[in-house]
Amino acid sequence: xxxxxxxxxxxxxxxxxxxxxxxxxxxxxxxxxxxxxxxxxxxxxxxxxxxxxxxxxxxxxxxxxxxxxxxxxxxxxxxxxxxxxxxxxxxxxxxxxxxxxxxxxxxxxxxxxxxxxxxxxxxxxxxxxxxxxxxxxxxxxxxxxxxxxxxxxxxxxxxxxxxxxxxxxxxxxxxxxxxxxxxxxxxxxxxxxxxxxxxxxxxxxxxxxxxxxxxxxxxxxxxxxxxxxxxxxxxxxxxxxxxxxxxxxxxxxxxxxxxxxxxxxxxxxxxxxxxxxxxxxxxxxxxxxxxxxxxxxxxxxxxxxxxxxxxxxxxxxxxxxxxxxxxxxxxxxxxxxxxxxxxxxxxxxxxxxxxxxxxxxxxxxxxxxx
Amino acid sequence: xxxxxxxxxxxxxxxxxxxxxxxxxxxxxxxxxxxxxxxxxxxxxxxxxxxxxxxxxxxxxxxxxxxxxxxxxxxxxxxxxxxxxxxxxxxxxxxxxxxxxxxxxxxxxxxxxxxxxxxxxxxxxxxxxxxxxxxxxxxxxxxxxxxxxxxxxxxxxxxxxxxxxxxxxxxxxxxxxxxxxxxxxxxxxxxxxxxxxxxxxxxxxxxxxxxxxxxxxxxxxxxxxxxxxxxxxxxxxxxxxxxxxxxxxxxxxxxxxxxxxxxxxxxxxxxxxxxxxxxxxxxxxxxxxxxxxxxxxxxxxxxxxxxxxxxxxxxxxxxxxxxxxxxxxxxxxxxxxxxxxxxxxxxxxxxxxxxxxxxxxxxxxxxxxx
Numbered sequence: 001x002x003x004x005x006x007x008x009x010x011x012x013x014x015x016x017x018x019x020x021x022x023x024x025x026x027x028x029x030x031x032x033x034x035x036x037x038x039x040x041x042x043x044x045x046x047x048x049x050x051x052x053x054x055x056x057x058x059x060x061x062x063x064x065x066x067x068x069x070x071x072x073x074x075x076x077x078x079x080x081x082x083x084x085x086x087x088x089x090x091x092x093x094x095x096x097x098x099x100x101x102x103x104x105x106x107x108x109x110x111x112x113x114x115x116x117x118x119x120x121x122x123x124x125x126x127x128x129x130x131x132x133x134x135x136x137x138x139x140x141x142x143x144x145x146x147x148x149x150x151x152x153x154x155x156x157x158x159x160x161x162x163x164x165x166x167x168x169x170x171x172x173x174x175x176x177x178x179x180x181x182x183x184x185x186x187x188x189x190x191x192x193x194x195x196x197x198x199x200x201x202x203x204x205x206x207x208x209x210x211x212x213x214x215x216x217x218x219x220x221x222x223x224x225x226x227x228x229x230x231x232x233x234x235x236x237x238x239x240x241x242x243x244x245x246x247x248x249x250x251x252x253x254x255x256x257x258x259x260x261x262x263x264x265x266x267x268x269x270x271x272x273x274x275x276x277x278x279x280x281x282x283x284x285x286x287x288x289x290x291x292x293x294x295x296x297x298x299x300x301x302x303x304x305x306x307x308x309x310x311x312x313x314x315x316x317x318x319x320x321x322x323x324x325x326x327x328x329x330x331x332x333x334x335x336x337x338x339x340x341x342x343x344x345x346x347x348x349x350x351x352x353x354x355x356x357x358x359x360x361x362x363x364x365x366x367x368x369x370x
Numbered sequence: 371x372x373x374x375x376x377x378x379x380x381x382x383x384x385x386x387x388x389x390x391x392x393x394x395x396x397x398x399x400x401x402x403x404x405x406x407x408x409x410x411x412x413x414x415x416x417x418x419x420x421x422x423x424x425x426x427x428x429x430x431x432x433x434x435x436x437x438x439x440x441x442x443x444x445x446x447x448x449x450x451x452x453x454x455x456x457x458x459x460x461x462x463x464x465x466x467x468x469x470x471x472x473x474x475x476x477x478x479x480x481x482x483x484x485x486x487x488x489x490x491x492x493x494x495x496x497x498x499x500x501x502x503x504x505x506x507x508x509x510x511x512x513x514x515x516x517x518x519x520x521x522x523x524x525x526x527x528x529x530x531x532x533x534x535x536x537x538x539x540x541x542x543x544x545x546x547x548x549x550x551x552x553x554x555x556x557x558x559x560x561x562x563x564x565x566x567x568x569x570x571x572x573x574x575x576x577x578x579x580x581x582x583x584x585x586x587x588x589x590x591x592x593x594x595x596x597x598x599x600x601x602x603x604x605x606x607x608x609x610x611x612x613x614x615x616x617x618x619x620x621x622x623x624x625x626x627x628x629x630x631x632x633x634x635x636x637x638x639x640x641x642x643x644x645x646x647x648x649x650x651x652x653x654x655x656x657x658x659x660x661x662x663x664x665x666x667x668x669x670x671x672x673x674x675x676x677x678x679x680x681x682x683x684x685x686x687x688x689x690x691x692x693x694x695x696x697x698x699x700x701x702x703x704x705x706x707x708x709x710x711x712x713x714x715x716x717x718x719x720x721x722x723x724x725x726x727x728x729x730x731x732x733x734x735x736x737x738x739x740x
Contacts, residue, residue, distance in 0.1 A: 027642040030580060080511070088513040141450070141509060143458040210400060211717065272397040273713040277648035277702060280710065332647060335704070340650065343643040347581065 015066035035350035155184035197221030218255035219286030245297035385436035405720035525554035567591030588625035589656030615667035
């Protein structure tokens with residue numbers, strides 16, 4: 001956190017710089033709504049869970065105010081990106097801006113005692129539910145009906161988002177939406193044969209033999225599995241937690257690089273060449289989320305396989321991602337585990353996965369110790 | 371060519387499979403209009419320039435018939451991709467489908483003696499000119515007016531496409547369009563300080579300090595430079611050819627990997643971390659197009675620097691890209707020069723750069739010898 005507190009604040013216009021080079025130098029000033037919202041959430045969550053530090057709360061407020069003022073179009077949809085000053089740059093084509101805005105304003109509203117912020121979170125959440133069957137809207141390039149497919153990202157995030165917003169929603173709605181999202185993650189998206197989560201499936205959950213249909217994003221599947229474990233824990237459903245851990249372990253068996261270590265970024269479920277040229281890279285969030293999934297899986301099931309894998313991923317992660325000389329983690333390693341880019345933040349990496357994951361792991365460790 | 375003639379024909383539905391694994395196995399059957407059209411063009415061009423082989427002409431016809439039947443929407447725009455059977459999959463969001471369709475139908479029309487094909491080429495070319503100020507149309511995600519930018523790809527391709535279609539167009543139009551495209555490539559897009567072509571510039575050609583504005587695609591700039599050399603040669607403008615070669619040499623000085631050899635795929639003009647995770651990869655087309663640019667540059671100017679660089683790029687390219695055991699070239703090497711993917715064709719690699727570049731180099735060598 002000290003890295004972000006020191007280097008990211010935009011003292012002139014509010015909000016955060018997220019494009020930070022190795023030593024914290026700002027190399028680009030555009031503001032990506034998704035990352036702005038994630039940082040508001042992280043700061044607010046830390047005030048809520050760790051310590052109500054004035055510098056964290058002030059910084060959260062700066063981002064929340066900036067987003068509230070500049071983040072939405074006339075229909076209330078959240079833009080994808082803004083200039084440093086707050087002018088819209090990229091249209092609201094991506095519903096994940098909205099997802100993280102909802103998370104941010106709910107948590108910020110709680111810690112800042114700001115009911116208007118929580119109203120905005122609720123309105124954004126309701127708009128996401130209305131858009132969920134066609135999240136890309138007019139920006140979808142797919143010709144209608146030739147090859148309908150459902151994407152994993154939204155059901156996955158609804159598991160986490162709905163639990164986050166539980167205090168804002170009627171209990172019955174929370175139950176219905178999490179039931180349906182857990183069903184998607186656990187029954188619809190896993191490949192029936194391999195039991196690994198696919199990024200895109202046919203309308204009935206069938207495998208579509210195309211680049212999109214064969215795509216695996218192992219980190220995504222593993223992160224979703226711990227979202228489900230969180231729900232299982234809330235509900236006391238040990239068996240569900242165990243099945244979620246099974247997904248994690250099966251994914252690691254397939255996606256662990258047997259030659260150089262680390263978890264691949266993308267794979268093709270049939271072993272064909274993936275379309276993504278970055279397929280063999282090792283990304284910080286994939287490894288952080290895997291540590292959370294394995295720690296939580298071990299906590300909820302006590303299975304030794306979770307511990308063995310935790311040790312292996314821990315050793316890989318801690319010897320390569322953290323930057324001992326300047327703080328924070330490198331985000332992108334090549335297949336061999338050397339930094340591919342030395343940046344600490346950019347268009348897709350911000351103040352989110354590392355603090356969330358570390359806190360999550362630390363609190364699981366305390367429980368295990370206690 | 372034997373690799374493509376043997377493995378790519380779809381004998382059932384017509385057109386080509388382009389997703390071919392190392393040994394020619396078809397791993398995906400979708401048809402990307404851009405690559406279908408490029409293969410029609412390549413086969414027709416070989417019939418025109420090398421030998422009127424029946425198997426090449428038949429195969430060109432199969433692709434041309436497939437595209438004519440299935441390739442366009444009701445407004446005549448070319449889809450981005452189709453199913454194996456020809457049903458539209460991805461909307462015409464990408465004007466380069468149209469560019470390669472125009473090239474394909476013109477050249478196929480010439481070798482097949484098919485005036486209807488050439489009419490289709492002309493209509494497609496005219497539609498490209500009408501769309502050139504807003505090529506993405508409704509699929510553009512940019513918020514209007516906040517940060518207007520011009521992209522390099524269309525002016526670049528108009529140099530080559532207009533020369534290709536010269537026989538179809540009034541001489542004055544060819545002159546006007548190539549004048550304007552050469553002006554863009556040589557005066558507007560090169561960075562005033564470094565003299566290297568930028569992918570995106572402001573409306574007046576100024577540098578925009580954003581990810582897009584700082585982006586360099588060295589292979590693109592080098593390929594465009596030989597398109598300009600082709601025009602310079604047609605016109606007998608030796609000085610223009612020399613300036614185009616200067617761009618190539620300056621680009622190589624910056625973009626050659628001093629540690630592992632080869633030309634980077636993407637760079638940031640200020641040396642910041644590029645957004646593209648594949649930035650340090652070595653791609654087949656970049657190296658092939660560079661060989662053409664250096665051979666042609668040497669032919670037109672006689673400058674020794676072109677020859678020195680040719681030898682260096684030749685040695686790198688021929689020792690790494692060709693697959694001695696199965697034919698064709700690997701497309702994607704990692705930074706160290708080892709294959710990242712073993713595919714011979716995919717969504718972006720087809721039957722185009724390698725045969726075009728080899729023939730171009732071979733004919734330049736003959737001239738030099740003669």
